[in-house]
Amino acid sequence: MKKINEIITRIGTKPFIYLALISLAIVIIIPVTWIFLASIKKNQEFYGSPWELPNGFHIENYLEAFIEANMGQYFLNSIIVTSFALLFLLAMALPAAYVLSRFTFRGSKLIKSFIKAGLFVNVSFIVVPIFLLLLGWEAALSGILGGDFFLNNRVILALIYASTALPFTIYLLSSYFETLPSDFEEAAKIDGAGYFKTMLLVMLPMARPSIIIVVLFNFLLFWNEFILALTLMPGENKTLPVGLINLMAAERSAANFGPLYAGMVVVMLPTLILFIIVQKRLTQAMTVGGVKG
Amino acid sequence: MTDTKSRNLFILLCLAPALIMFVLFMVIPTAEIFRMSLYQWGGLSGSQHFIGLDNFRSLWNDMNFIRSVQNSILLIVVVALITIVFALFIASVLVREDTRGSTFFRIVFYIPNILSIVVIAGIFSAIYSPSTGLLNSFLDLLQLEGLQRRWLGNETIVIYSVAAALIWQATGYYMVMYLSSIASIPSSYYEAASLEGISRFKEFTSITLPLIWSTIRTTLTFYIISTVNLSFLLVTAMTGGGPNRSSEVFLSYMYNQAYGNSSYGYGMAIAVVVFIFLFSISAIVSSITKRDVLEY
Numbered sequence: 092m093k094k095i096n097e098i099i100t101r102i103g104t105k106p107f108i109y110l111a112l113i114s115l116a117i118v119i120i121i122p123v124t125w126i127f128l129a130s131i132k133k134n135q136e137f138y139g140s141p142w143e144l145p146n147g148f149h150i151e152n153y154l155e156a157f158i159e160a161n162m163g164q165y166f167l168n169s170i171i172v173t174s175f176a177l178l179f180l181l182a183m184a185l186p187a188a189y190v191l192s193r194f195t196f197r198g199s200k201l202i203k204s205f206i207k208a209g210l211f212v213n214v215s216f217i218v219v220p221i222f223l224l225l226l227g228w229e230a231a232l233s234g235i236l237g238g239d240f241f242l243n244n245r246v247i248l249a250l251i252y253a254s255t256a257l258p259f260t261i262y263l264l265s266s267y268f269e270t271l272p273s274d275f276e277e278a279a280k281i282d283g284a285g286y287f288k289t290m291l292l293v294m295l296p297m298a299r300p301s302i303i304i305v306v307l308f309n310f311l312l313f314w315n316e317f318i319l320a321l322t323l324m325p326g327e328n329k330t331l332p333v334g335l336i337n338l339m340a341a342e343r344s345a346a347n348f349g350p351l352y353a354g355m356v357v358v359m360l361p362t363l364i365l366f367i368i369v370q371k372r373l374t375q376a377m378t379v380g381g382v383k384g
Numbered sequence: 385m386t387d388t389k390s391r392n393l394f395i396l397l398c399l400a401p402a403l404i405m406f407v408l409f410m411v412i413p414t415a416e417i418f419r420m421s422l423y424q425w426g427g428l429s430g431s432q433h434f435i436g437l438d439n440f441r442s443l444w445n446d447m448n449f450i451r452s453v454q455n456s457i458l459l460i461v462v463v464a465l466i467t468i469v470f471a472l473f474i475a476s477v478l479v480r481e482d483t484r485g486s487t488f489f490r491i492v493f494y495i496p497n498i499l500s501i502v503v504i505a506g507i508f509s510a511i512y513s514p515s516t517g518l519l520n521s522f523l524d525l526l527q528l529e530g531l532q533r534r535w536l537g538n539e540t541i542v543i544y545s546v547a548a549a550l551i552w553q554a555t556g557y558y559m560v561m562y563l564s565s566i567a568s569i570p571s572s573y574y575e576a577a578s579l580e581g582i583s584r585f586k587e588f589t590s591i592t593l594p595l596i597w598s599t600i601r602t603t604l605t606f607y608i609i610s611t612v613n614l615s616f617l618l619v620t621a622m623t624g625g626g627p628n629r630s631s632e633v634f635l636s637y638m639y640n641q642a643y644g645n646s647s648y649g650y651g652m653a654i655a656v657v658v659f660i661f662l663f664s665i666s667a668i669v670s671s672i673t674k675r676d677v678l679e680y
Contacts, residue, residue: 257405352510
């Protein structure tokens, strides 16, 4: 009797489960696919039913977004800012994480908890003070450095991205370094390698898996960031998400929808491709990190 | 050079860049929030006046601020509940039931989480658009014209439209968190339960839920913080706080006051209140969800 009951509940719940899973998947897939389809539609097509498929492939929307709406330039800016930010981040976080996890010295505990406390400070809170800080420096140093050094500067924006990502990245890297055996360091010491050599040639290569995770995770963060970019880059040097906000406002008031969707595809396509390639690694990393801004 | 000396130099050189940048762009700005909340500062060229707690007193009578508090609390409670229930359901189904295509579902549910919040704002503006939007035309297909709304243009509805976008964005992330935590429960527990012949629902409430309770606790606290942050970004990119300040949340109002209205001190007072709010609500949540940790 128990067996029969179980079979009935099994048959009863399975279709319901699939129905729920598939409808949730549809709720995600339809809007995303729709953006892709809309990005190749002619403008007149938007006034019919939104469910109709495009008449043909209209690449003009992309040309308009890239050239007239400057998305090409913004794309380049995003690449520059993201790559510099990743470089700065690794250059700062790797040595710090290595030292904090492998050495004990006076104040090491304090510094560790200091940086860990930084996990609770969010960019959204400090965007206004950061803007005012840079503005103050700009005013103070305008005689020496000329205008637009601290604001509207892609490298400075990258440095700030890297700095705000430090707590999470150091936290993640340290916990990985802690798991490495100390035999390698001892062997390197016997071979006569100094501290720098040991770190660069022995320990950092071993941390490769966690470095990849850090790069993937922060790539998404930096590529998608917009509130710092919006505030600190009021001039021409916009990044893609900020350019997209402008494009959305401009095209909506002009009722010219195609380039708007083309712009959205340009922002999301790189992250989608990356995600599909590395999805397993990335979702594992999220569980390890457990922090997202 | 002696060995201790070179060791100390090495430590210093490795830590200095990270520590300097951390202090410069995170510690000092955070301290600035607290300092500036005590000043009146009406613009970039204007002077700063120390006014003590006056900014905080003005918040009491600021209807827009009270609106932003109501909206934020609504989002935290409603969105957290729905998202976590959804995420728990999907995760337990994907782990416990032998579902076909579970990799496909995992990938699809996770996609919203990798999109820029600006793109999500764009997607939902397209869904909610009154004339050409997906939602209204879908209601049209179902012959439910009576339910059509101006989803972002209606003062009472707009905050729920924002809530839907937040749920859409976050469910996949929490699903992944719960997936790995459910997957680590030893299968012998479930085998024993199935010998007893208990129902799936009972199995969920008496095995899965207690054993992943500590994960749920962590995600709950984390959820509150990230909802405050994400709702700010979403509102800024999607509605700008409108129409008529009706979709303003904590940080969007802070940003609009400081950056749009040049009331820096007032904006920072809002930031301080949100800080304290988040801190106390996290403490409350973690104390009321406290249970004995089950080891397995």
